[in-house]
Amino acid sequence: MKYWNPYLETLPRESLIKIELSYFRNILSYAKTHSRLYQNKLKEIHPEDIKTLDDLKKIPLTEKEEMRHYQEMEPFPYGGLLGTDVEKVTTFRQTSGTTGKPIYVPETYESWQWRIEAWCHILYMAGFRPRHRVFLPFVYNVYVAFWEGHYAAEKLGCELIPGGGLDTKGRIHKILEVKANAMMNTPTYGLHIAEEANSMGIDPSSLGIERMLCAGEPMPEATRRKLEELFKCHVFDHIGGTEPCGWAGMCEVKEGMHIIEPFFLVEVLDRVNLQREVKEGEMGVAVITPLGRRSFPLIRFNTKDLVIKGESVCPCGRTSQKIKEVIGRIDDLRKVRGVLFSPKTVEEVIRKDFPQIEEFEIIVERRGLMDAITLRAEPRPELTVSSIEKTKNELQDRLKIATSLTFNVIMEPPGSLPRYMLKAKRFKDLREEKP
Ligand SMILES: [Zn+2]
Numbered sequence: 001m002k003y004w005n006p007y008l009e010t011l012p013r014e015s016l017i018k019i020e021l022s023y024f025r026n027i028l029s030y031a032k033t034h035s036r037l038y039q040n041k042l043k044e045i046h047p048e049d050i051k052t053l054d055d056l057k058k059i060p061l062t063e064k065e066e067m068r069h070y071q072e073m074e075p076f077p078y079g080g081l082l083g084t085d086v087e088k089v090t091t092f093r094q095t096s097g098t099t100g101k102p103i104y105v106p107e108t109y110e111s112w113q114w115r116i117e118a119w120c121h122i123l124y125m126a127g128f129r130p131r132h133r134v135f136l137p138f139v140y141n142v143y144v145a146f147w148e149g150h151y152a153a154e155k156l157g158c159e160l161i162p163g164g165g166l167d168t169k170g171r172i173h174k175i176l177e178v179k180a181n182a183m184m185n186t187p188t189y190g191l192h193i194a195e196e197a198n199s200m201g202i203d204p205s206s207l208g209i210e211r212m213l214c215a216g217e218p219m220p221e222a223t224r225r226k227l228e229e230l231f232k233c234h235v236f237d238h239i240g241g242t243e244p245c246g247w248a249g250m251c252e253v254k255e256g257m258h259i260i261e262p263f264f265l266v267e268v269l270d271r272v273n274l275q276r277e278v279k280e281g282e283m284g285v286a287v288i289t290p291l292g293r294r295s296f297p298l299i300r301f302n303t304k305d306l307v308i309k310g311e312s313v314c315p316c317g318r319t320s321q322k323i324k325e326v327i328g329r330i331d332d333l334r335k336v337r338g339v340l341f342s343p344k345t346v347e348e349v350i351r352k353d354f355p356q357i358e359e360f361e362i363i364v365e366r367r368g369l370m371d372a373i374t375l376r377a378e379p380r381p382e383l384t385v386s387s388i389e390k391t392k393n394e395l396q397d398r399l400k401i402a403t404s405l406t407f408n409v410i411m412e413p414p415g416s417l418p419r420y421m422l423k424a425k426r427f428k429d430l431r432e433e434k435p
Helices: 013-034 036-041 055-056 066-070 108-126 143-156 168-179 187-197 221-231 343-353 385-403
Strands: 089-094 104-108 132-137 159-164 184-185 212-214 234-237 257-259 264-269 282-292 300-311 324-329 334-336 339-341 357-367 371-378 408-411 427-429
Touching: 013 036, 013 055, 013 264, 013 282, 036 066, 036 187, 055 264, 089 108, 104 108, 108 143, 132 143, 132 168, 143 184, 168 187, 184 187, 187 212, 187 221, 212 221, 221 234, 221 343, 324 343, 343 357, 343 385, 371 385, 385 408
Parallel strands: 132 159, 132 184, 184 212, 212 234, 357 427, 371 408
Antiparallel strands: 089 104, 257 324, 264 282, 282 300, 300 324, 334 339, 357 371
């Protein structure tokens, strides 16, 4: 079968939108009576007034900062964000807290099952089937993504191998030992496994991985293709977060990602005024309402994820709205010398055309009155002095074309830049005021 839920995945768009608006009114009315955040925040909003997508604009967005404030209340540790009795909570997860105090996310058994079902769509679209023996090379800890992937793969009938307690070499041996043929990982860790396998004299393509679902970081198309090439497998992307859940995934066409409708109502809003829904092909901020989750109701949650809105037709036959591309966190989008810059562009250039660069780091700093942008690049150890010089000049030219910025490129000795296991931190903005 092609679809996980053939009925929902091929519904005409008008029907999908009708269902979503009806679910939206339900969750809004629930949130207003069960969550203190929304009791206060949405006093003046009446669910019956939300009749069209345009009416959503009457409702203010939910920002992470106010969620932190409400979280401080009783009952510990979820406070005014909780949408159910605290005794009904069966599982705790939290955000990574890289940009402030973490948000604690309560799930009841019912709401957790809802998350798993949404994730089943993501995995099924990526071709995960009962014949797959799925290796998960992580300790899941208090973070949500790989737990969701684990339980959704189980629901699909796959066989799970939690490989968290091992180091990378141990994981590679385990994959070979049990003949795992699918994997879920961050793009960074996929590249790391390939590098490690090579250093052990094992060609990554001989590991036998057929399918890989990536999570946790924006993945440039060039990185996705590189992983496909290294492992000789199909690599799929998805987008999600701890608060809203995984909300879009890539189908076998591998062009953009389908929003999991009608589980989520997703708006892509103009990043400056956060009002206007952007057009197809335009960049905006993803604003998400999970429509069936009551333990932790979220109404128009501002994810601060920048995406490009895609089409709503796809050769795979699914009718859901697509996201063409994930650009990254809005906090990572910076003005450098007045030019809007996204670190993802640099990764795209390097992964696509500079296989001789093993690792890199981008640094923005203020020198006098001017911004300076530096790329520290680490070439592969076998490169000769003259080819290092040539690579440096080519990098400078290509980055100028791709970003309109002049990079100061520094070639570093092999092994000198940090390696990342889970999520990469290759972008450093050292300016005091970040425009
Ligand atoms: Zn599709």
